[in-house]
Amino acid sequence: MSLEACAGLVERGDPDRHAAAMAAPPAARARLLPLYAFNLEVARAPWVTREPMIAEMRLQFWRDVIEEAAQGRVRAHEVAAPLAKVIREAALPVPLLDAMVEARRRDIWAEPFEDEAAFAAHIEATAAGLMWASALALGAPGDAEGAVRGIGWAAGLAAWLQAVPELEARGRQPLPDGRPEAVARLAQQGLARLAEGRRGRLPAAARPALLPAWQAGALLRLAAAEPGRVASGTLHLSEFSRRWRLLRSAFTGRV
Structure with a gap:
């Protein structure tokens, strides 16, 4: 549940965004890396299973994490805890982050864009x-x-x-x-x-x-x-x- 864990996840799963974060000042990294790790987690949620219900559950987990963080509750998860800290300290709007998760639901299905x-x-x-x-x-x-x-x-x-x-x-x-x-x-x-x-x-x-x-x-x-x-x-x-x-x-x- 640390910034180092977030950095490791982003480095492995999103190397270009990790390079951008490493080019930022350390104080900025402390807020950017949890957000980038969160983005990676929700982006890959539809792809790690062939079961739509499980993918939906993974995305719902992150919607719950966001809502609970805004209420001062923190889940014991390597990304959820640093993310909750950023949400609280920066007063990030829940609807903004929730929209990022909701958009990933379409990735669960193989239907083309309308x-x-x-x-x-x-x-x-x-x-x-x-x-x-x-x-x-x-x-x-x-x-x-x-x-x-x-x-x-x-x-x-x-x-x-x-x-x-x-x-x-x-x-x-x-x-x-x-x-x-x-x-x-x-x-x-x-x-x-x-x-x-x-x-x-x-x-x-x-x-x-x-x-x-x-x-x-x-x-x-x-x-x-x-x-x-x-x-x-x-x-x-x-x-x-x-x-x-x-x-x-x-x-x-x-x-």
Whole structure:
């Protein structure tokens, strides 16, 4: 039930987000890592079992953890306890975190997205919701929500596009329209939201919450120019480019 346990979970299950957290100041990490570990737990809950009822129970566990934390109760769990501490100290809104869990229920089933609006809403509730919760945990003002969510949505879209081949291999239809022209259009939408979010302003202490978007712009530009990379599983940056972009973002506070 420690920050080290959260860091270990994120390092193994979400290495890019772990790298972003490690680039943040230690004080920020103490709040970011429990949120990232929580996100990992709910994201993988639908995938660790073939039994829908068990997956539903796993997600309900986390809904209960959030609600109880807001009431001052803490479960003895390696992620739940540090998460509860962040929720209490930062007064994180329960509906925001609950929406992140609720959105994962659709991952239990192999049904495709109804349309582009449903797909966009899923990224909004998950990736954008996590980035906003992270920013709130670091003291972001309420009027920064639109900008932070825009950056989070773009980062979530970039990560989703990278995961398309794996999701398809698991029998899912991850995109509402997988044609190259539709993928390119979706990437352009992500770039537009990223540009809009970059025009916002955050206090310096809250900027580490944006670090998980350090690759988003470059990946989305690549997907827009060469959408075939999404289906082929070659939507990625060189290791040098990844490291340089993360260092630049950590140093400047901009993504």
